Amino acid sequence: MAKRSSSEAVAWLLFSAGGVVSALLAPILLLLFGVIFPLGVLAPPEHAHMEAVLRHPLTQVVLLGLCVLSLLHWAHRFRYALHEGLQLKRLRAPINLLCYGGAIAGSLWAAVVVFG
Amino acid sequence: MPDTITLQVTRYRPDADGPPTLQEYVVPLREEWAVLDGLNYIKDQLDGTLSFRWSCRMGICGSCGMTVNGDPALTCGTFLTDYAPGPVRVEPLANFPVIRDLVVEIDDFMRKLPEVKPWLVREDGEALDDVEFLQTPAEMDEYKQYSMCINCMLCYAACPVYGLEPDFLGPAAIALAQRYNLDSRDQGAHQRLDVLATAEGIWACTYVGECTTACPKGVDPAGAIQRYKLTAATRTLRSFLMPWRAR
Amino acid sequence: MTANQADVRRYRPRTSVFWWVHRRSYLLFVLRELSCVFVAWFVVYLVLLVAAAHRGSDSYQQFLEWSSRPWMVVLNLVALAFVVLHAITWFTLAPKAMVVRLQGRPLPARMVAGGHFAAWAVASAVVAWIVLGGW
Numbered sequence: 001m002a003k004r005s006s007s008e009a010v011a012w013l014l015f016s017a018g019g020v021v022s023a024l025l026a027p028i029l030l031l032l033f034g035v036i037f038p039l040g041v042l043a044p045p046e047h048a049h050m051e052a053v054l055r056h057p058l059t060q061v062v063l064l065g066l067c068v069l070s071l072l073h074w075a076h077r078f079r080y081a082l083h084e085g086l087q088l089k090r091l092r093a094p095i096n097l098l099c100y101g102g103a104i105a106g107s108l109w110a111a112v113v114v115f116g
Numbered sequence: 117m118p119d120t121i122t123l124q125v126t127r128y129r130p131d132a133d134g135p136p137t138l139q140e141y142v143v144p145l146r147e148e149w150a151v152l153d154g155l156n157y158i159k160d161q162l163d164g165t166l167s168f169r170w171s172c173r174m175g176i177c178g179s180c181g182m183t184v185n186g187d188p189a190l191t192c193g194t195f196l197t198d199y200a201p202g203p204v205r206v207e208p209l210a211n212f213p214v215i216r217d218l219v220v221e222i223d224d225f226m227r228k229l230p231e232v233k234p235w236l237v238r239e240d241g242e243a244l245d246d247v248e249f250l251q252t253p254a255e256m257d258e259y260k261q262y263s264m265c266i267n268c269m270l271c272y273a274a275c276p277v278y279g280l281e282p283d284f285l286g287p288a289a290i291a292l293a294q295r296y297n298l299d300s301r302d303q304g305a306h307q308r309l310d311v312l313a314t315a316e317g318i319w320a321c322t323y324v325g326e327c328t329t330a331c332p333k334g335v336d337p338a339g340a341i342q343r344y345k346l347t348a349a350t351r352t353l354r355s356f357l358m359p360w361r362a363r
Numbered sequence: 364m365t366a367n368q369a370d371v372r373r374y375r376p377r378t379s380v381f382w383w384v385h386r387r388s389y390l391l392f393v394l395r396e397l398s399c400v401f402v403a404w405f406v407v408y409l410v411l412l413v414a415a416a417h418r419g420s421d422s423y424q425q426f427l428e429w430s431s432r433p434w435m436v437v438l439n440l441v442a443l444a445f446v447v448l449h450a451i452t453w454f455t456l457a458p459k460a461m462v463v464r465l466q467g468r469p470l471p472a473r474m475v476a477g478g479h480f481a482a483w484a485v486a487s488a489v490v491a492w493i494v495l496g497g498w
């Protein structure tokens with residue numbers, strides 16, 4: 001019979017953590033930087049202000065956590081969508097590699113940029 | 117109100133060739149008639165070859181589940197007048213192999229159910245018959261909802277994950293495991309963990325939530341699974357961080 | 364099972380690849396799951412923004428111009444719709460997994476969900492306040 005799977009448990013916990021932080025922060029950030037500023041509804045913040053905020057250690061930690069967890073959230077949901085939605089169960093191993101490999105690569109990129 | 121309604125019923129004969137077909141029957145439309153009464157009218161008056169399961173006619177035995185106009189339903193609790201003027205499509209439960217007409221094979225569920233040990237497990241050696249277990253109303257409320265399950269398998273018919281992955285343990289089996297996990301008299305939670313916290317157990321569930329919509333007894337299997345995911349994940353984490361305390 | 368029974372031909376329906384278009388609730392489920400693609404896009408967009416700001420004032424201006432091209436705005440509007448769907452479904456379903464107890468009694472699901480939505484509002488307000496220069 002099937003074995004208890006701790007990797008699935010960890011993947012689910014990270015998926016959930018990513019689900020929470022992305023649900024809390026993604027809508028407002030996308031609303032501001034993707035819609036409101038580009039459409040000119042409000043003036044975008046000055047560069048100096050952006051840098052002051054982005055260089056603050058607390059912002060950096062929060063941003064990195066947001067990026068890493070959101071990517072792990074994506075990886076978990078996306079691999080399930082591919083397995084089941086498209087019935088690609090045979091390709092389980094490469095799909096997992098693609099999703100979690102992508103999430104790890106993206107996290108490294110985010111770390112380099114945020115602290116760069 | 118018209119005095120008849122048309123039922124389009126799935127016919128499947130394993131000894132004849134070809135896939136199932138729909139056959140139309142016109143039955144009386146009466147205020148107090150459920151879909152099951154319509155089927156019984158067909159069987160008694162129109163066509164004795166039609167096969168289907170039923171027993172209690174009161175939503176207790178769980179044997180009359182079928183697909184009515186695309187939705188999984190207990191046919192003894194689904195009224196014809198709600199579908200007037202019709203026609204009403206009556207098909208076998210989805211996601212199960214069809215044996216004949218409206219009768220499906222339930223062996224898979226019957227095999228999975230005992231795996232989760234849906235009974236009181238005691239580890240302290242006390243024989244269940246010898247002792248009296250007291251339970252407060254609050255302790256009973258913890259699991260009462262899950263104990264309403266009548267094993268009708270409507271939740272399996274509603275679950276696309278089960279349709280795609282027949283190895284999935286499924287909604288009712290997991291809800292019934294929680295029925296005992298949350299019972300103050302039970303000591304078998306960690307035995308069930310090994311069956312539940314697997315890739316074919318709770319981790320196969322993506323929370324579509326349709327099992328809860330389909331359930332005629334208000335069991336909320338989707339909630340049971342979701343809640344158990346958190347329990348299983350925190351237990352796993354704890355056994356990582358504190359291996360000496362893991363059981 | 365007797366040999367006789369085993370010989371009988373069962374009809375096994377197959378789930379089609381498009382099983383999710385037939386029901387509204389299945390469709391909503393698939394859209395909810397697809398929201399993760401836009402969560403990933405959001406991360407990419409955010410990191411590009413931070414990178415541009417770190418590279419200096421000019422590249423920050425360039426990013427702002429790039430982000431106001433019509434197709435970018437359309438893409439981000441779609442992404443916004445999906446992350447909002449994600450947030451709403453996530454917070455609505457949260458009480459299913461979490462049983463919050465107050466003095467031993469489980470809190471009603473509506474209140475747990477309400478708490479999540481309140482946290483969402485607060486987080487959004489704090490972010491907007493910081494970005495718009497309130498600190």
Ligand code: SF4
Pocket residue numbers: 264265266267268269270271272287288291327330331332333334335336337
């Ligand atoms: S959980 Fe509900 S739908 Fe599923 S078998 Fe039990 S009573 Fe039927």
Ligand code: FES
Pocket residue numbers: 170171172173174175176177178179180181190191192193
């Ligand atoms: S006949 Fe028993 S539940 Fe319908």
